[in-house]
Amino acid sequence: KGPGKLFHRPSATYLYSFAGRTHILLRADHGLVEKATVVLGNESLAMRRKAIDELFEYFEAVLPEKSEIEYHFEIRRKDGGVEILGPFNAKPYELEAPEWVFSRVFYQIMPDRFEKGFPEEPKGEAFRGEQFHGGDLVGIIKRLRHLKEIGVNALYLTPIFESMTYHRYDITDYFHVDRKLGGDEVFSKLVQELKKRDIRLIIDGVFHHTSFFHPYFQDVVQNGENSRYRDFYRVTGFPVVPKEFLDVLNSDLPWTEKYRKLREYKWNYESFFSVWAMSRLNHENPEVVDFVREVMRYWLERGADGWRLDVAHGVPPGLWRKVRKALPKDAYLVGEVMDDARLWLFDAFHGTMNYPLYDLILRFFVRNEITAEEFLNGLELLSAYLGPAEYAMYNFLDNHDTERFLDLVGDKRKYLCALAFLMTYKGIPSIFYGDEIGLRGQLDGSLSAGRTPMVWNPEEWDTEILETTKRLIELRRRSKALQLGEFVPVKFKGRTMVYERVFGNERVRVEIKYSKKPKDCTFQVRVL
Ligand code: ARE
Structure with missing residues (x-):
């Protein structure tokens, strides 16, 4: 040896x-x-x-x-x-990342679940029997004061383009904002209002798949091998769906029933997680690369400041590298890459959704699986592996695909300790709409567990969570040390962690005392 x-x-x-x-x-x-x-x-x-x-x-x-x-x-x-x-x-x-990103705290909104701006009730049943709650961009504009009050200065919107579902991850038109959300005009208005308030905006780009109902895919459904768009998708045989499939689709059955029936047929194309309504794009096709580039450029020109890219790990990193070269340098690009992100970082995305950090947070704060020493080792390993990219990662305690963190820990003191960690650690912190008022969801492990409609009656808000969230966001926004500083561990033992963030002469000391017993959970952030 x-x-x-x-x-x-x-x-x-x-x-x-x-x-x-x-x-x-x-x-x-x-x-x-x-x-x-x-x-x-x-x-x-x-x-x-x-x-x-x-x-x-x-x-x-x-x-x-x-x-x-x-x-x-x-x-x-x-x-x-x-x-x-x-x-x-x-x-x-x-690291080449837009300067503006480092001073930001993101607020994530799923538009359908936030606030209704249009007075009418949402019409009918959404595709697949899922219910629209009727939130829209007018509603968001109406509530910008709330965002200002909590102090967030960047917004991440889940998809806003034309779609038949409430979550809009199956897009039928990439060049128009969904009319149900207010359409292109209201989007422009939103952009103006955000600029006035110095709130940056990133939007969700779904380029792994399009909707089955996107005109390109519909062309393939109709014209099969002769379709101009056959190479836009990963088709494995023709016709892409059997005739009976189309018969059911065009029938008068209610969506829930239709949807159940349709799942019984075999279809001949790749899709997202075997969901037939989401047909996977063929990223080897240069025309698809052009398409992605055009859409991304189009909306950056119309006022978006960056993109969160859906299922980015299901798209070859080379595509993102090519596309990035054609985009303005100050557009923040965040990929949804769930595990090994190194292939996508540095020259494809500035940051990725920080799932490895989220896993560590769950293991320490939720599941009590690891001690503070082990938590620190996990953080430092992640740091060794991400290098400078860790400062541009999109960090979260929850999002539209997870259960709400408050539901998971079951107690606000625990939640606030974890939030204090998030706001004082390296990377760009974010909250999911409603976190700031203690909004609860379900604990059913489903993708929609946390997508509860926002509650606007202040009497139902948890004011302690609200006030503490505001204070932490303000601290973060004021402190270069918290945004850019070196992370210096001081003491990590049992369930206690003490660390400093240091930037030039600025030093911030964070002390988090965690415990299985909620009443013993405390934290302190001190500017030294
Ligand atoms: C809907 C229902 C689900 C149902 C599903 C299938 O909500 O309950 O199971 O349909 O019928 C969007 C919508 C979802 C919708 C889905 C399918 O938001 O509500 O589900 O479309 O129509 C994997 C991917 C990752 C992906 C997650 C969800 O790798 O990219 O799954 N995340 C993005 C978005 C989603 C979005 C889509 C992708 C599709 O953020 O919101 O869903 O555009 C482990 C694995 C991961 C896996 C993860 C699942 O960690 O390693 O690979 O992620 O579990 O949580």
């Missing part, structure tokens, strides 16, 4: 500069290193043991920003030997 290996490569996650400092990382086989030092000229810096996984240990040193450096590592091994790794001469990697 050899003495084990060391690894360093001057690339994005091992050597990068961010917010005025340079980070250098080193990876070593388990149990190899007694002490690691990085040497720059005549300066020697001890490296901090940052994280550990089944195979490796990660070490890190942080120094004032450098444009180019020459360095090597000196390693004292556990077996007494000494090793030198290097020299390296390199320019630290710099």
Whole structure:
């Protein structure tokens, strides 16, 4: 058995500069290193043991920003030997992300569930028997004062384009905002009103699939092999649906019944999670790439500040790289990538929806599966793996696909401890509409568990949650240290965590005392 290996490569996650400092990382086989030092000229810096996984240990040193450096590592091994790794001469990697993103706190709205602006009742049954609640963009404009009051300064809207479902993840027209939401005009008005209030806007791009009812797919349904759009989709045979399927579809049966029947037929195309109504696009087709690029550019020109990209892990990263090159540099791009995000980060998306962080949060705050020490190790591993991209990640405690965090922890003091963590950690924090007033959902594990309609009667609000949320958001927005600062763990033990965020002379100290007993859960955030 050899003495084990060391690894360093001057690339994005091992050597990068961010917010005025340079980070250098080193990876070593388990149990190899007694002490690691990085040497720059005549300066020697001890490296901090940052994280550990089944195979490796990660070490890190942080120094004032450098444009180019020459360095090597000196390693004292556990077996007494000494090793030198290097020299390296390199320019630290710099994250390309829109500046405006770092000072933001996002508020996510699923438009159908937020607020009705149009007085009429929503008409009829939505496709598949799901009910529309009738929220729209007029309603959002009406409630912008609420957003201002809680202090959020960015908005993420789940899909707003023409669609037959209330969630609108199956789009029938990418160039028009759903008329039920107010259409293109109200969208422009919303953009204006948001700009007045310095609230940025990102919208949801569904480019993994379109609706079955999108004209392109309908053309394939009608014309089969001769369709101009046959290569837009991943068709496995013709006709794409049997004649009986269309007969049922065009019948007068109620949607719920139709939908049940339709599932019995075989269809000949790929789709999202075997949902026939969501036909998967063929991303190998250059025309599809052009289509995605055009739609994304179109709405950025009309006032959106960025995109959240749905099922982004189901679309080859190369497509996003190509598209990004054609978009304005200050558009924030967040991919929905659920696990290994490294293929998509850096040159495809600025950030991804931070599901790995969410999993850690669940394990510590909800399931009591891990101690604070293990939680910290998880955070540091994630940090070693994301590099500077962690500062642009979209962080959340819940969203439209999860149960509400308050339901999961079952108690507001616990919820607020987790919120304090989210607002004081690296990455862009977000809340899901209603979180700020203690809105509850169900705990049925379904995708719609948290999609309760917003409650607008202040008497039903939890004012303690509201006031604390406001305070935390304000702290976050005022503090460069919380937005950009280095994360310095001070004490992680049992269920207690103490850490600092440091940016230049600014220091913020966070102390979270967690407990299985709600009454013992407290937190404190102090600007030092
Ligand atoms: C609806 C019903 C469901 C029902 C389903 C199938 O709500 O209860 O099971 O239909 O009939 C949208 C709507 C959903 C809708 C769905 C299908 O919002 O309400 O479901 O369309 O019509 C995976 C994907 C990930 C995806 C999640 C949901 O990888 O990309 O599933 N997330 C996006 C959006 C969704 C959206 C779609 C995709 C489709 O955010 O809102 O759904 O456009 C593990 C796996 C993940 C898996 C995850 C599921 O973590 O590793 O891969 O994510 O579980 O939570």
